[in-house]
Amino acid sequence: MATTPADAAVTPADLRFGRIGFAVVTLLAAVSTVGAFTTLDFGSPTEPGPGFWVGCISAATLAFTLVALLNPRVVIDGVSRITRADGVAVAAAVPLLALTPPLLTLLGLTVTTALVCLYWFTVITRTAPLRGLVGAVAITMGIVVVFIELLQVPSPLGTLTGIR
Amino acid sequence: MDILQNLTDGLQVALAPENLLFVLLGVSVGMMVGVLPGLGPAPTVALLLPITFGLEPSTAVILLAGVYYGAMYGGTITSVLLRIPGEAASVVSTVDGHEMARQGQAGRALGLAAIGSFVGGLIATCCLVLFAPALADFALNFGSPEYTVLAFLGLILVAYTSAGTMIKSLVAVGIGLLLASIGQDPMSGATRWAFGVPDLMGGIDIVAVIMGLFGLSEILVNIVENRRGVSTTNHVGRVLPTGRDLKENAGAIGRGSVVGTALGLVPGGGGVLASLVSYGVERKVSRTPEKFGHGAPQAVSGPETANNAASISSFIPLLTLGFPPNGVLAVIFGALLIQGVTPGPTLIFDHPDIFWGVVGSMVVGNLILLVMNIPLLPIFVRIAKIPPAVMSTLTVAILVVGAYTINGNTFDVGVMVAAGLVGYLLRSIGIPPAPIVLAFILGPIFETNFRRSLVLSDGGFGIFASSPTAIVLLMLAFLVVLSTALPLIRRRRQTLEAKD
Numbered sequence: 001m002a003t004t005p006a007d008a009a010v011t012p013a014d015l016r017f018g019r020i021g022f023a024v025v026t027l028l029a030a031v032s033t034v035g036a037f038t039t040l041d042f043g044s045p046t047e048p049g050p051g052f053w054v055g056c057i058s059a060a061t062l063a064f065t066l067v068a069l070l071n072p073r074v075v076i077d078g079v080s081r082i083t084r085a086d087g088v089a090v091a092a093a094v095p096l097l098a099l100t101p102p103l104l105t106l107l108g109l110t111v112t113t114a115l116v117c118l119y120w121f122t123v124i125t126r127t128a129p130l131r132g133l134v135g136a137v138a139i140t141m142g143i144v145v146v147f148i149e150l151l152q153v154p155s156p157l158g159t160l161t162g163i164r
Numbered sequence: 165m166d167i168l169q170n171l172t173d174g175l176q177v178a179l180a181p182e183n184l185l186f187v188l189l190g191v192s193v194g195m196m197v198g199v200l201p202g203l204g205p206a207p208t209v210a211l212l213l214p215i216t217f218g219l220e221p222s223t224a225v226i227l228l229a230g231v232y233y234g235a236m237y238g239g240t241i242t243s244v245l246l247r248i249p250g251e252a253a254s255v256v257s258t259v260d261g262h263e264m265a266r267q268g269q270a271g272r273a274l275g276l277a278a279i280g281s282f283v284g285g286l287i288a289t290c291c292l293v294l295f296a297p298a299l300a301d302f303a304l305n306f307g308s309p310e311y312t313v314l315a316f317l318g319l320i321l322v323a324y325t326s327a328g329t330m331i332k333s334l335v336a337v338g339i340g341l342l343l344a345s346i347g348q349d350p351m352s353g354a355t356r357w358a359f360g361v362p363d364l365m366g367g368i369d370i371v372a373v374i375m376g377l378f379g380l381s382e383i384l385v386n387i388v389e390n391r392r393g394v395s396t397t398n399h400v401g402r403v404l405p406t407g408r409d410l411k412e413n414a415g416a417i418g419r420g421s422v423v424g425t426a427l428g429l430v431p432g433g434g435g436v437l438a439s440l441v442s443y444g445v446e447r448k449v450s451r452t453p454e455k456f457g458h459g460a461p462q463a464v465s466g467p468e469t470a471n472n473a474a475s476i477s478s479f480i481p482l483l484t485l486g487f488p489p490n491g492v493l494a495v496i497f498g499a500l501l502i503q504g505v506t507p508g509p510t511l512i513f514d515h516p517d518i519f520w521g522v523v524g525s526m527v528v529g530n531l532i533l534l535v536m537n538i539p540l541l542p543i544f545v546r547i548a549k550i551p552p553a554v555m556s557t558l559t560v561a562i563l564v565v566g567a568y569t570i571n572g573n574t575f576d577v578g579v580m581v582a583a584g585l586v587g588y589l590l591r592s593i594g595i596p597p598a599p600i601v602l603a604f605i606l607g608p609i610f611e612t613n614f615r616r617s618l619v620l621s622d623g624g625f626g627i628f629a630s631s632p633t634a635i636v637l638l639m640l641a642f643l644v645v646l647s648t649a650l651p652l653i654r655r656r657r658q659t660l661e662a663k664d
Contacts, residue, residue: 004614007291011416016181017592018593018594020312021447021589021592022593023393025335025339025590025593025595027540029338032342035357040354040356041354043171045235045618045623045625046618046619046620046621046622046623047619048615048619049352050349050351050352050354050356051352051356052617053611053614054342054357055343056340056353057342057345058338058342060338061335061338061341061342062340063326064334064335064502065335067331068329068331068332072538072642073329074329074331074332076594077328077329077332077464077594078328078329078593078594078596079592079593079594079596080591080594081592082591084317086387089387090387091385092590093387094585097380097581097584097585098581099583100564100577100581101575101577101578102574102576104374104564104568104574104577105574108190109565109568112284113561113563113565116560116561116564117557117561119558119559120560120561122558124387124556124557125552125553125556125557127553127554130510135554135557136552136557138560139557139558139561143561143562143565146215146563147214147569148455150242151215151217152218153214153217153565154438154568154572155568155569156568156572157320
């Protein structure tokens with residue numbers, strides 16, 4: 001990521017990135033505000049309902065995001081524009097991360113951990129395949145010993161593999 | 165007399181073989197975390213949470229506290245030797261500390277930092293011992309209005325002291341409060357934002373959110389850097405400071421202790437703020453300010469003392485008011501909740517073993533760190549060379565396993581992943597994760613007491629200024645807002661005048 005402090009030279013790309021990001025947050029805050037007022041019981045100050053707090057907080061958050069969005073100095077502060085390299089790497093990680101919960105149910109903790117490690121080593125950190133395999137096996141063994149054997153934490157039994 | 169008795173009991177708890185082992189484990193892990201760039205104390209404490217599930221509450225907090233103040237010691241090593249801050253609170257030492265290393269005085273810088281950290285840690289522990297019981301006693305009289313105003317002040321201070329502009333931190337606070345509102349309404353029991361998903365009806369788990377926001381988002385932020393290696397190291401030299409060194413740095417260590425202890429109490433403060441302020445103070449009082457930036461020992465001993473003192477005094481608001489002042493303490497708050505212990509003014513009376521045991525462990529832990537720091541330096545330097553690819557893969561694996569073990573369901577893994585991705589995107593637009601987590605924790609306290617106060621007062625907002633304590637807290641919040649708004653108004657006026 002390319003960090004951009006408020007006083008540093010600001011590129012139009014940084015500003016655009018910050019604005020788009022803040023526009024999305026503003027939109028979500030607006031949806032939350034509308035949702036709180038239309039779907040939850042607001043009540044009254046004497047008898048506040050479930051929507052009272054959510055409505056107040058959503059409206060306040062929406063106000064803050066609007067103030068930020070309208071002020072370029074605020075928008076740009078602390079923006080770390082996601083570079084192409086970052087974007088590609090994170091995009092490669094997203095499918096693995098999204099698949100992890102169902103994989104845990106299907107394959108169990110041990111196999112899922114090994115697959116996650118192997119994928120992370122070889123695809124995300126671009127470690128050589130053999131090294132990645134050795135590293136994945138070592139880390140999985142370590143995790144099984146510490147978490148399953150020593151700490152005996154609950155671990156899912158894979159419906160496909162039949163092992164933890 | 166009571167305090168001495170309690171402290172003795174606390175030391176007995178800390179010196180019990182199991183607790184002593186976990187103090188040692190905590191400070192060792194903390195030192196390693198401090199040494200390893202990229203992995204800060206908050207993600208590590210979050211990663212270690214699953215390990216604490218099977219421990220006694222006091223042992224769990226002793227372990228996690230050890231990681232926190234251990235990281236303050238460890239961060240100095242890479243700052244001085246490699247000019248890479250192992251964790252954020254050691255950034256200041258990369259300048260003068262590394263300059264001292266280049267002049268062949270790395271050992272001197274590290275020795276002074278270790279002794280300063282030890283003294284700062286002890287002074288902050290003394291403050292914890294002296295003031296925490298009195299503060300807890302005072303807080304027992306708090307009603308809903310006082311808690312509401314205290315939560316409000318806490319969130320304002322978190323936003324004020326967080327990195328970046330206050331408005332972005334306020335947005336983060338809003339996001340945290342909204343996330344906390346998912347699930348059952350604390351007053352009526354009605355469901356909010358569950359969208360028919362059964363797992364959402366009970367709300368989202370704080371630990372999964374913390375693991376995602378601090379742990380996974382950190383890994384994603386550094387994803388490209390994780391492909392690169394860490395190289396180079398320096399000759400350490402003599403570590404034990406001379407009598408003259410100690411005499412020359414006594415003032416800096418003393419001032420660092422005071423600054424750190426005070427700033428550790430401030431929500432959003434902690435080690436980073438303390439070390440920066442301490443550096444500024446030392447430069448101001450120095451007779452040779454021109455040496456700062458060129459290897460001034462006081463520029464290392466003062467800030468390093470301050471960051472350790474802050475890490476310990478930040479336990480005061482958590483253990484007495486139930487308010488975590490920073491991200492690491494927020495995770496420890498979560499750890500206590502998992503153990504069935506609610507941090508707050510009654511903790512010290514209901515669970516004296518936890519409070520005094522943690523205090524005792526801080527004395528023991530700081531002593532262990534001082535002893536460990538000097539002979540084990542070469543080992544910690546070697547740890548800094550572990551390939552980032554291995555660290556990031558190990559962290560992701562522990563995050564997945566850790567999130568699953570919170571409640572034994574895959575939904576929490578999904579929450580952790582979602583929180584990590586959202587945290588990554590929010591960080592990219594400059595919204596920090598710490599205020600989100602702190603607001604998430606304070607949200608239920610804030611909402612329940614706010615709504616209860618309104619019911620008590622028949623909808624009158626005057627209840628929030630109905631007691632001297634509430635008025636003082638409100639005035640403090642007002643002053644914080646004013647101190648942020650005034651410079652902005654002045655700048656705007658100047659701009660308008662310039663245009664005219």
